[in-house]
Amino acid sequence: MKRKLALVALLASSVMGLAHANDVEAGIAQYREMLQDGNPAELFEMAGEELWTTPRGPKNATMEKCDLGKGPGVVAAAFVELPRYFADTGRVQDLESRIVTCMVSLQGFDEAKILKTGYAKGEQANVRDMATYVAGASRELKINVPQDHQKEREMYEVGKRLFFMRSGPHDFACATCHAEDNKRIRLQGLPNLTGNPGDGIGFAAWPAYRVGNGQMWPMQKRLNDCYRQQRFPEPKFASDATIALGVYMGVNAKDAKSIAPAIKR
Amino acid sequence: MKKIIPFALVGATLVLAGCMSTSISSADADKLTAEVTANSFQSKGIAKVERLQQDEANRLCSAANVAGKPLAADVAAAIEAAQLKTIQWPTDGKFLGDHAKGEKIAQSGKGLTWKDKADRVNGGNCYNCHQISKEEVSYGTLGPSLYNYGKLRGVTDPNSPAAKAVVEYTWGKLWNARAYNACSNMPRVGHNGILTEAQIKDVMALLLDPQSPVNQ
Numbered sequence: 269m270k271r272k273l274a275l276v277a278l279l280a281s282s283v284m285g286l287a288h289a290n291d292v293e294a295g296i297a298q299y300r301e302m303l304q305d306g307n308p309a310e311l312f313e314m315a316g317e318e319l320w321t322t323p324r325g326p327k328n329a330t331m332e333k334c335d336l337g338k339g340p341g342v343v344a345a346a347f348v349e350l351p352r353y354f355a356d357t358g359r360v361q362d363l364e365s366r367i368v369t370c371m372v373s374l375q376g377f378d379e380a381k382i383l384k385t386g387y388a389k390g391e392q393a394n395v396r397d398m399a400t401y402v403a404g405a406s407r408e409l410k411i412n413v414p415q416d417h418q419k420e421r422e423m424y425e426v427g428k429r430l431f432f433m434r435s436g437p438h439d440f441a442c443a444t445c446h447a448e449d450n451k452r453i454r455l456q457g458l459p460n461l462t463g464n465p466g467d468g469i470g471f472a473a474w475p476a477y478r479v480g481n482g483q484m485w486p487m488q489k490r491l492n493d494c495y496r497q498q499r500f501p502e503p504k505f506a507s508d509a510t511i512a513l514g515v516y517m518g519v520n521a522k523d524a525k526s527i528a529p530a531i532k533r
Numbered sequence: 534m535k536k537i538i539p540f541a542l543v544g545a546t547l548v549l550a551g552c553m554s555t556s557i558s559s560a561d562a563d564k565l566t567a568e569v570t571a572n573s574f575q576s577k578g579i580a581k582v583e584r585l586q587q588d589e590a591n592r593l594c595s596a597a598n599v600a601g602k603p604l605a606a607d608v609a610a611a612i613e614a615a616q617l618k619t620i621q622w623p624t625d626g627k628f629l630g631d632h633a634k635g636e637k638i639a640q641s642g643k644g645l646t647w648k649d650k651a652d653r654v655n656g657g658n659c660y661n662c663h664q665i666s667k668e669e670v671s672y673g674t675l676g677p678s679l680y681n682y683g684k685l686r687g688v689t690d691p692n693s694p695a696a697k698a699v700v701e702y703t704w705g706k707l708w709n710a711r712a713y714n715a716c717s718n719m720p721r722v723g724h725n726g727i728l729t730e731a732q733i734k735d736v737m738a739l740l741l742d743p744q745s746p747v748n749q
Contacts, residue, residue, distance in 0.1 A: 418556045425562035426569050432598035433570075434591040436584040437645050437727060438658075438720040443598055445675065453661045453673045499645045501584055502577040509573030512566075 309400060309477035309529035312484045316401025319394050325375025334370035336363075336402065347406035348526050351514045353417035360423045362514045363399050364488045365506035371395070383505050387489050392505075399486040400475045403528040410525055411472055413518030420515060423508075427516025430509055431461070436499040442513070444498075446470075456533070461517050468527035471517040476530040484529070487514060559600075580647035590616060594716035609715035617712035619724050620705050628700050628737050629691050635739030636746070638732050639665055645727065655727050657736055658720070665739065666746040676719065683741040684748040691741045703740060707733050 320331045320343070336346035337354070351362040357369055371377040377391060385392045415421050434441040445453060446461040459470035475486040485493075491510045495503050503510050557565070576582050587595065590612045597604045604612070641656020643649065660669060662676040682703075688696045705712055708723030722728050728736070739745050 421556045422562070422565060425557055426566045429562060429566040429595075429599055430570070432595045433566075433587070434595050435587045436580075437725045439591055439718075439725070440720070441595065441598075444718050447598075448675075451673070451675050453675070454671045458675075496580075496646050496648065499580065499584070501574040501580045501582045502647055503573055504575055507573035508569040512569060 307477060307529065307531045308482075309404075309475070309484060309531060312397050312400040312475075312477070313404045313529060314401075316394075316397035316399070316404075319398050320401055325371065325377045327374065327376035329374045329376075331367075331370055331374060331398065333374055334367070336366055336370075343402055343405045345406050345409055347403045347528070348409045348411050349414055351420075351423070351511050351518065352414050353419045360417075360419050360508075360511055360515060362487065362506070362511045363402060364395055364486055365511060367395050367398050367402070368506060387492070388483070396475075396484055396486050396489075400484060400529045403475050403486075403526070406526050406528070408525055408527070410523045411518055411521045413515060413522070415519060423512045423515040424519050426508070427512035427514070430513055431516055438499045440498040440500075442494065442498070462520060464521045464524050467525035468530060469524070471514075471521040472524040472526045473528060473530040473532070475528050476532045478532045480533050485532075577647035579645070579649060579651050590711055590715065597716065604715055612715035613712055616709045616715075616721075616724070617705070619721075620708045620712060621723065621730070622701075622704065623730060623734065628704055628734065629742060630731060630734030630738050632735070632738040632742045632745035632747075634732075635735035635737070636666065638728065638736055639739055640669070655732075657722065657728055657732070659736065662719075667749070668746060679740060680747060682747055683743065683745070688741050688748075689743055691743075696741075700737070700741060703737060704733070707736060 320334075323330050333340045334343075335341075335354075335356075336343065337349055337352045338344075338346050347363060350366065351360050353360050354366065354369070356373075359365075361369065368377075368379060368382050371382065371391070371394075372379045382391050382395065388396060413420075415424060431442045431446075434444070442461070445451070445458050448458075449460045451458045451460075459465035461470050465471075471487075474490050475484060476490075477484050483489075488505055488510060491513060492503060492505075495501075570585055574582050574585060593604060593608060593612065603609075638657045639659035642658045642661050644653050644655030659665060659679075660672045662673040664672040664674075664678040664680050665682075667680060683691070683699075686699045688699055690696060691700055702713075706719075707728075709721045710717040710719035711721060720727055723730070723733055739747055742748065
């Protein structure tokens with residue numbers, strides 16, 4: 269594994285040394301291809317699977333009876349239909365918030381404590397790993413976020429409004445960067461999230477392993493860092509704003525093939 | 534009158550279909566969004582929740598995007614007129630600073646996030662969206678290319694009367710881009726205090742000084 273990571277770093281640095289923008293993009297595509305059999309995300313995925321099947325928490329129970337929307341215990345193909353409405357909580361929930369629900373109901377963890385824990389710390393690291401595992405169980409499947417329940421349709425409309433909400437010192441909205449095709453920030457290509465940006469792009473790529481900082485990022489962390497760069501205040505973990513944006517992006521990306529957990533620059 | 538009825542029916546059917554597909558009126562969705570927004574964010578560092586309060590220009594431009602249609606011409610004109618009034622012209626009458634300093638400001642995308650300290654010197658974020666000098670190949674494409682900005686506009690002496698209109702427009706555009714385009718995506722660099730007056734002068738020089746690499 270170490271050798272592979274060193275190779276990534278080497279390729280990344282040689283990629284940065286290339287003179288032309290198109291060469292750089294071609295180089296990034298090339299090293300992504302070379303890495304597809306050795307994506308470090310798989311380590312997190314394996315850790316997540318082990319967490320899922322290991323008795324933990326005050327109730328010393330596993331996550332195996334967790335209902336991710338397709339019935340208790342069904343992990344396969346659940347991710348591509350999230351976020352969705354759950355009758356037991358009366359909420360539309362995304363993957364990470366649903367995992368927390370199961371950690372509370374099945375294992376007896378303290379919800380408030382998990383929500384307050386920082387990214388990749390304590391039980392949040394476990395939420396990350398389990399999210400990566402569940403996402404991996406939908407590999408190559410098409411995104412199919414439901415709009416059957418009234419609350420799912422309401423969350424789409426809320427997500428759309430948040431997506432276009434300009435504010436803060438830079439007047440940025442999500443839409444500032446993600447509402448047109450074929451645009452870039454510096455050399456970074458920007459997916460157009462107002463429609464289906466294509467298989468494995470945008471919504472269909474997260475959770476993803478980020479080569480640049482060596483971190484595994486689930487969607488909650490991805491959105492958190494978008495809002496940081498947008499110069500907004502911080503979105504709370506699993507808040508309705510983040511879930512509504514997930515519904516908006518997911519419904520727009522209908523039929524895009526999920527490659528999560530992906531590998532990113 | 535009879536001829537109009539079928540059209541009215543078609544209209545009513547479309548409205549009904551619209552309601553069925555969303556199950557929520559636009560006004561109710563706006564209200565719900567306000568509630569969700571109020572409950573979902575927390576102040577962190579210098580990025581306080583007050584940043585979520587939109588001014589009139591942002592509120593109107595965001596709503597137009599949600600509706601998927603541009604602002605009415607008179608509404609856009611009113612925004613532009615109001616934004617134009619916010620522009621502060623250089624206090625000493627000098628528009629251009631140092632183009633080399635301007636390049637550094639254009640390169641930097643730092644500042645104003647929740648990780649940044651309040652006293653941090655902000656960058657202009659310019660290269661994130663614009664091509665500027667030929668030497669920098671890592672540039673974004675959200676904004677138009679600014680390569681040869683002054684040269685293409687015939688600026689040979691920025692202090693000359695001939696260059697006055699371009700120089701003033703460029704200053705105004707940097708200070709508050711929305712004085713000229715109501716819903717421009719460009720940050721209101723001066724108006725929102727992203728860059729100081731002295732920094733804006735340096736960026737002006739980067740764009741307009743005939744000696745700047747931009748104009749070679």
